[in-house]
Amino acid sequence: MTQPTRNVSLFELFRGFATIGLLGFGGVAAISRHIIVEKSQWLSEKEYATILGMGQVLPGPNVVNASVVIGDRFQGVKGSLISVLGLMVPPICILLILASLYDNFSHLQGVNVALIGGAAAAAGMIIGTGLKMAQKIKPGVAGWLIIVAVLVSILVLKWPLVYVVLGLIPSALALTYWLSKK
CATH class of the missing domain: 1.10.12 (Lyase 2-enoyl-coa Hydratase; Chain  A, domain 2)
Known part of the structure; x- marks a missing residue:
């Protein structure tokens, strides 16, 4: 893998991975590619696919593994830590709030219907991302x-x-x- 062509600050890593974590409904694979490759242009399509592939064969969540590698690439161990914290902390805070709300309102039929719809949308995003990556990587x-x-x-x-x-x-x-x- 090539060396980074530009420096990505710790703040940029945190903000980028926090955005991924906050927008990654049903999984972060779809939005992580968009943020890392298209929006922030930290990596090329091929570099991202390589790092994500490494993340998939290692134990643990693939995008968390990729965040460690990407953070390390730009800022060393500090970058790895900041990237993982950005990816995990904001969504965990939201999850705790939503779990509390679900505990109070799970008896309502509309809540369960909304969850099923959200799961279908997330599956569609994952399929779409896979097809988009396949087109660009050939x-x-x-x-x-x-x-x-x-x-x-x-x-x-x-x-x-x-x-x-x-x-x-x-x-x-x-x-x-x-x-x-x-």
């Missing part, structure tokens, strides 16, 4: 074969995500290597 034959294998494994065969990831990582590496030798 995965090639190996990438599309892996994408199809993941979708079939999860949607058709109903395999647990952890088995799909653990099983397809070696397959993806082997396939990519084999196709690059052709």
Whole structure:
């Protein structure tokens, strides 16, 4: 990975990751790409995909893992800490408030309907982000074969995500290597 072309301050890291945390309804993957690649231009599309991919194979939430790497890239250990705090603290404060409100109003039918609608919107955002990233990265034959294998494994065969990831990582590496030798 290349060295950063510009310096990103601790405040910028906190503000960027706090924005990601606050706007990441149903997951932060969709908005994190927008903030990091498009709005702030901290990373290129390829750099972001690489860091997010590393975050996915490490234990823990992928965007939290990516925030550690990105924070470290620009500000070292302090940057990692600030990025994670920005990503986690504001949403946790809001979550505590919402949990208290839900505890008081969960008996209302409208509350449950709103939660179902929010979950559907979040799923749509995740699918849209994946498609947008695939268009810009241009995965090639190996990438599309892996994408199809993941979708079939999860949607058709109903395999647990952890088995799909653990099983397809070696397959993806082997396939990519084999196709690059052709």
